[in-house]
Amino acid sequence: MGDLDWNRVETIVDQALELPEEERATFIEQKCQGDEQLKGEITTLLESISCSEGWLENPKNYQREFYQEIADDVELLSSGRNLIDTQVGSYLIKEKIGEGGMGAVYLAERSADEFEHRVAIKIIRQGQASKENLQRFKREQQILAGLNHPGIAQFYDGGVTVDGFPYIIMEYVDGVPIDEYCRRSNIDLDEKIELFKKVLEAVRYAHENLVIHRDLKPGNILVNSDGKIKILDFGISKLLESESHESSLTLTGARLLTPRYAAPEQVKQQNITTATDLYALGIVFYELAAGSGPYDLENQSPYEIEQIILETNPKKPSARTQIPGRSQKLYGDLDAVILKALRKQPENRYRLANEFLDDLSNYQQGLPVSAQEGTFQYRAHKFFKRHKQGAAAVVGILLLIIGLTGFYTWRITEERNQAQFEAERAQQIKEFMLSMFDRSNPDMANYSGREQSTTEMLIAGMQKVEDELSNRPEMHIEMLASIGDALSNIDEFEKADQALTKALIRSRKYYGANSHQTADILSDLANYNHEIQQYEEAENYILEALAIDSTINGEHSESLSDKISIYASNQFLQSNYHRARQLFLEADSLDKVFGRTQTPGYHTMLANLGETELFLGEYQQAENHFLQALNFYTNYYDSMHVNIAMTQYRLGMLHHYRSEYKKAETYLLKSLDGYKTLYGAYNSQLSSNYAMLARTYRLLGDLDQAHNYALKDADLTKTLFSDTSAMYAKSLNNLAMMQKAQGQLKAAKNNYEQSLLLYQQHLDSDNPDLAMPLYNLADVLMDLGNYDRSHDLIKRVVEIDKAKLGPRHPEVGIDLNKMGAILTKAGHFAQADSVFAEAEGIFLGKFPENHYRIGEYFVNCGILNLKQQNHKEASNYFKQAIEIFNTNFKEDNRRIAQAMAYLKKSQQAAVSSANQ
Known part of the structure; x- marks a missing residue:
């Protein structure tokens, strides 16, 4: 095939496609003029195009790639490659x-x-x-x-x-497609629904983890002999065709789909969403429930198939089924559920797998389903169907009509009165807030003659609330909660605790334990406990808030989103990064469903998701979310705001991890200035900035600046949190890192050991945050020659990080690199070689190609080869390391000098060896 003129092939095929099918053979004969190879290839391609379902009406835009696909296939097949026993x-x-x-x-x-x-x-x-x-x-x-x-x-x-x-x-899954399993097992409709709900649960999990399948069909949904489902090829359908038993796979450029299960947006090559997968599952469920599909696609041309998918509304499953007794079971709710999944416009379908699941569960329980119109007659019918043993149906319906009429009349009146009440209360709160900060306020007497700080005004305001609003419970609760939240944000933790606790007690007594007001205060208390690192208490508060919200508003209410985000943050702060991402994505889905994507709260959630992705090593996704949030904040706020400063800090941290240290410095300094403008010189947010700036300047080679910022961090956390706190432990660890960089190994060792001791007092033995102090202590012990203890510590670090982050996470690669270095220095060369081999796949697969960590890995591999007298291999490793370090650091950086010294040593050793 390589000798053919593909321009000529394309021209003839283009012209042939525009002719009626019966005229094509004669046309090809004329154009090929006896060239049987050319004729054969053109005929084969035309037949392939005609047989490929889902081809667009105008295939010209996709032919060149299709020709190449066929050419490559033939080239591969002609090689007769056999991979068995390889x-x-x-x-x-x-x-x-x-x-x-x-x-x-x-x-x-x-x-x-x-x-x-x-x-x-x-x-x-x-x-x-x-x-x-x-x-x-x-x-x-x-x-x-x-x-x-x-x-x-x-x-x-x-x-x-x-x-x-x-x-x-x-x-490897030993199972059969779900439709075949249902036929073989001869299971009834109820059992099929239960089996299908397991499919939806798996798809829901994948969607929450940002993976859309795009080619769901029975062949990709297998059931094993135990009746357990297993979905194949999640996400791979973006790259791979599925197995050959589905001959109807369509190839249109980069588009891969099976038309029988393809949604209209796939046929039109529009945006693919979670609703696309749910459409395909709607087809699958239609087939399982009715025994046949929604459309008659047999003996249809590709163009006709696409028009059916785009234009024809499917018949009700109850009207299509030929299974005896099935029509009656499908009629009504199941018809509505299945047809909702198959609506042409994605926004009119189920958007979340949970919605599909909930409707199936409601159907099983005799409850109303969202797919129905929700008329009074429908809901009344469902009510009496669930309560057949009650009063006579006619009397019951009549009473229900009378009761609901009275109820809705009362509710309209109540809503009007409530609106008036809310307006009056808003005005009262406004007036109270102004009086709270008035200089004539007697609670401000202690501050007369000078400017009052935000803290002083809030504390004085809290006393005013207690004095004047105790007999007005709504305002009393709302003002205490607001002041408590504000005090927490400026690190006045003791006063914040007092205000929020009082608000919670009063709310439970006045509104009740299961009220939305109580749930909101519980959320504030969860945030407060995040700030003081009491994560177990925070989780208890937010789980209680979520339970209340779900009881009041259901599983998919708008108000759930903020609480789920708080829960996600709690998981993140406990290093449960995968669970945190799953929860943030759940909140994201709710916000999109309820149209909340243009709010500061949504972008705060998005930035939190970005930080979670950062810690999972997904740098590009993290950057996208950070920049999206920063762009929104910059346009939304007129001046510096905490959200701007926080997002700048996160971008600085991201660029630090990417070895882009000048960019990191720029963002971190902007964030530092922002926090100082907002909160002054004594705020806990400054600690993170100081620590990250210290690490950045260390890697830039400015050790004086690095040590200066590390000391600022330690002094601040000691002042704010005491020298026995987990925050101080983190600052000590950072200070020790700078001391080690300056060659103060014993001082660094002492601070690392003190830091580890504090961490162990505050964290469980399996907490992944212990990995950092353990790693750093192992590092300095290696430099001090204590290889046995150093190896024991780094082995524990590898265990922690593998368990929490997965075996191929970038942090695991860094851990293994250090373990290999320790083993090399201890003279255990074979073990070191094995460890470096495990690390190699992580470094070359997970890090940017010029990341300084890869350079460090190359140096350690070079040292091992040098000690094993593999001088040529050692020199190659050192040269690669120097090239990487030169892209990251200035000429006088110690890493470059160290690698060059090792290179010189290996070259001299090679010459000496050659002369012997």
């Missing part, structure tokens, strides 16, 4: 179990002394191993590695074979 990673391929246009799927095994493990390996053909595809491939691996749900086939690993074939290793 090794991929640590697995041996045993048999081919599937094949598609972009590759094949193999069953593989890994045998070890202690266990045997079977996996499915998907190997992509060589023609797809472009730089762009490999980058996409790596991004998919990072996303999929975070999915851990019993209903989703687990992603294990990925890479590129030695001969250039990208591959992924997935859990």
